[in-house]
Amino acid sequence: KQPGTIFEAIGGFASVDRLVQAFYARVGKHPDLIPIFPEDLTETIHKQKLFLTQFLGGPSLYAEERGHPMLRRRHLPFEITPTRRDAWLDCMAHALEEAEIAEPYRTAIFEKLTLTANHMMNTPE
Numbered sequence: 186k187q188p189g190t191i192f193e194a195i196g197g198f199a200s201v202d203r204l205v206q207a208f209y210a211r212v213g214k215h216p217d218l219i220p221i222f223p224e225d226l227t228e229t230i231h232k233q234k235l236f237l238t239q240f241l242g243g244p245s246l247y248a249e250e251r252g253h254p255m256l257r258r259r260h261l262p263f264e265i266t267p268t269r270r271d272a273w274l275d276c277m278a279h280a281l282e283e284a285e286i287a288e289p290y291r292t293a294i295f296e297k298l299t300l301t302a303n304h305m306m307n308t309p310e
């Protein structure tokens with residue numbers, strides 16, 4: 186256990202699972218995101234659970250399975266415009282509500298992810 190992390194505070198693995206499932210259910214239906222995501226989101230969901238666990242201060246599962254995140258580099262094959270950044274963040278904002286992630290963690294997580302999402306943009310509109 187790692188007390189004092191956001192990961193522990195929001196309820197650990199069960200909460201990350203709920204959040205990621207709620208998020209990709211929306212991504213899979215979002216007209217701006219469908220074109221760049223695989224039709225089958227099973228692997229994407231798996232990788233994002235590993236990543237968010239680590240990102241929120243839980244065990245370093247992503248690094249163990251996939252190495253250094255290098256997220257910007259891993260996103261270069263996809264055209265990430267400001268519109269797609271907004272769509273991603275909108276899906277995440279709703280998923281944080283649906284998964285009932287408690288405040289103040291909900292806002293803290295959203296702010297952290299907004300910074301990362303800005304960093305992922307690689308294509309003008």
Ligand code: HEM
Pocket residue numbers: 221222223228229232233236240251256259260263265269270273274298301302303305306
């Ligand atoms: C992978 C899109 C932001 C974390 C992907 C993939 C796409 C994508 C199309 C490939 C799916 C796959 O490999 O199965 C986007 C878009 C974003 C965005 C449009 C809008 C800004 C973010 C942010 C994070 C993130 C903010 C951080 C939480 C990841 C991770 C992967 C991934 C961990 C899997 C990388 C791997 O190990 O291959 N993303 N992404 N993405 N994304 Fe994003």
